[in-house]
Every structure is written in structure tokens, then in C-alpha cells.
Amino acid sequence: MKLFDILDFTITDAIDILLFAALLYYLYRLIRGTVAINIFMGIVMIYLIWKVTEALQMQLLSSILGQFIGVGVFALIVVFQQEIRRFLLTIGSTNITARNKLHRVFHFFKQKEILLNIESLVSVCEKLGSSNTGALIVLEHNMPLDFVTATGDKMNLEFSEPIIESIFYKNSPLHDGAIVIRGNTIVATRVILPVAAEDTLPKRYGLRHRAAVSITEKTDATALVVSEETGHISYFKNGNFVKHNNNDELIQLIKNDF
Structure with missing residues (x-):
């Protein structure tokens, strides 16, 4: 040169x-x-x-x-x-x-501070699971999820365990569908998510799990699903189950993804 x-x-x-x-x-x-x-x-x-x-x-x-x-x-x-x-x-x-x-x-290009209390999030999922209360919680990361929050009820609620419990309470009008959390704020409830194809998951998994697969496959969001039948907490990323052995391991996985 x-x-x-x-x-x-x-x-x-x-x-x-x-x-x-x-x-x-x-x-x-x-x-x-x-x-x-x-x-x-x-x-x-x-x-x-x-x-x-x-x-x-x-x-x-x-x-x-x-x-x-x-x-x-x-x-x-x-x-x-x-x-x-x-x-x-x-x-x-x-x-x-x-x-x-x-x-x-x-x-997107900056290192994000974790605003959400991950320990409280996993704790409330455990409480919901102990009472076999189903839940689908979508955690927004870098990609805006406005195209799905528009399908539900817009909210501006600071995250707390009692609020999550009240939303997914079986007789609550807000318990159907998913909630979307952005930072430390619940931005939408009763969100309708796209559902993965029938052959993506075994038949024993319901609509919540299929919706979690679909939204995490199409975006960079992650999702937590509490099974209504077993009370088990599942974590999804990139359209796949993320295995964890206990709640401490789950908390660390979520923190790493943020």
C-alpha cells in the first residue's frame, strides 16, 4: 500500500x-x-x-x-x-x-444493568407452582416486543411478587395469556403469543410451553412457564428448554442472559 x-x-x-x-x-x-x-x-x-x-x-x-x-x-x-x-x-x-x-x-450496544429482581421472580414462580397455578412470563431483552404487547392490555406496573400472584390468580380476569416484563416493569398482561407448530414439542406440553418456544425462537426474549398440571418451572431461550437442576441454577441462568 x-x-x-x-x-x-x-x-x-x-x-x-x-x-x-x-x-x-x-x-x-x-x-x-x-x-x-x-x-x-x-x-x-x-x-x-x-x-x-x-x-x-x-x-x-x-x-x-x-x-x-x-x-x-x-x-x-x-x-x-x-x-x-x-x-x-x-x-x-x-x-x-x-x-x-x-x-x-x-x-442495544451498551451493557445493560439488571433492573429486575431475578430472585423474587423465581420465588414467585415457585409459589405459583406450589399451588399449581399456571403462568407464562416473557422477559424482554434487546429486541422490542411491541408487536406482541399490542395484543394484550398495556400496563405500567412495577414488578413485585404480590402483583404477579394476583395477575395469575385463577379467578383473576388477567390470568389468561402471557405477561411481558421490560426492565423492572410489567408492560402488558393477557398477551396473545404465536404458538409453535404441533410437532415442535411432545404432546404432553400445553399452549403455554408452545407459546414460550415460539416467542423465544422468533425474538431474543426469554420466557418462564409454570405448569398448571405439575407446578414445574420451565425456562426457554432461543426456542429451546434450558435445563436447570434447582432454583439457584435457574436464577444464575436468567442473570447470565441479561
Whole structure:
């Protein structure tokens, strides 16, 4: 590279690099903690090896790797279809004309403080389970869930155990559907969530579990389900059950995800 080329570096080039770095960071945050991160790193390694073989003029290997990279775009669409859908859903469900939502989009890149009392959340789920009271609690993370909160009753209630118990009390008019918690605030009750296909879960699981699978598969939210039949607490992330042996382990899992 010539010295002239370096001196010709403009503000546009700097913005280009910053935007590309932000895109890569956003992509990393989106797939972090999933199997997709390993696949992504594997693709990056293959790309780097391809460039090295090109530089060393290793014709056969670079040609084979080049063909692989050439069809890699289609493979990426198949492999990362859930992540791509989640990314597009983030854009489509975020009204950037609203000042508070614009702040939340940029806040994505900052380290979030855990406002919710996770210990109290798990404690109230345990109380609900002891009385076989069913519950579905969705925890919003970085992706706004306005597209689902719009299906329920908008609320602005500070989280507390008595409020959660009263919402899911069997004779309460609010107990049907899910609740959505944003930060330390219950922002919606009686939320209607999309339900996963019948073949996604065994038949013994009900609508709450299927709804939890669906919302955590389509967004970066996590969900807690208290079974009405068994009282068992299930935790969902990325459309899957997250195994835990006790409440302490569950609390740590939720904290890690925040």
C-alpha cells in the first residue's frame, strides 16, 4: 500500500469502517450463546484460509475454497434463517420515529444493568407452582416486543411478587395469556403469543410451553412457564428448554442472559 493511499483516507472511509464494525458487533450479540456462533466462526476461518491460499498461489485449494465461498451465501441463509428472521423482526417492529424507541435501539450496544429482581421472580414462580397455578412470563431483552404487547392490555406496573400472584390468580380476569416484563416493569398482561407448530414439542406440553418456544425462537426474549398440571418451572431461550437442576441454577441462568 502506498503512502499516498494512506493519506487519502477520508471521513467517509472512517464512517464505513465504524458501520461495518457495528454490524459485526450486532451480529455477534444476536447469535451469542447459540449454536450459530460456532458455525459463524467456522465460516470466518474458512474465508481466512481461502485468502491465505490465494496469497500463496495454492491454485487447487484456493479454487476449491473459492467455490465453497461462492455458494456460501445460500448456505448462510439456510443455516441462519432463525437469526435472519430475528434481525428483520427487530427492524420491522421498531418504530425509529419514536424518541424512546430510538434510544432503546442505540442502547442495544451498551451493557445493560439488571433492573429486575431475578430472585423474587423465581420465588414467585415457585409459589405459583406450589399451588399449581399456571403462568407464562416473557422477559424482554434487546429486541422490542411491541408487536406482541399490542395484543394484550398495556400496563405500567412495577414488578413485585404480590402483583404477579394476583395477575395469575385463577379467578383473576388477567390470568389468561402471557405477561411481558421490560426492565423492572410489567408492560402488558393477557398477551396473545404465536404458538409453535404441533410437532415442535411432545404432546404432553400445553399452549403455554408452545407459546414460550415460539416467542423465544422468533425474538431474543426469554420466557418462564409454570405448569398448571405439575407446578414445574420451565425456562426457554432461543426456542429451546434450558435445563436447570434447582432454583439457584435457574436464577444464575436468567442473570447470565441479561
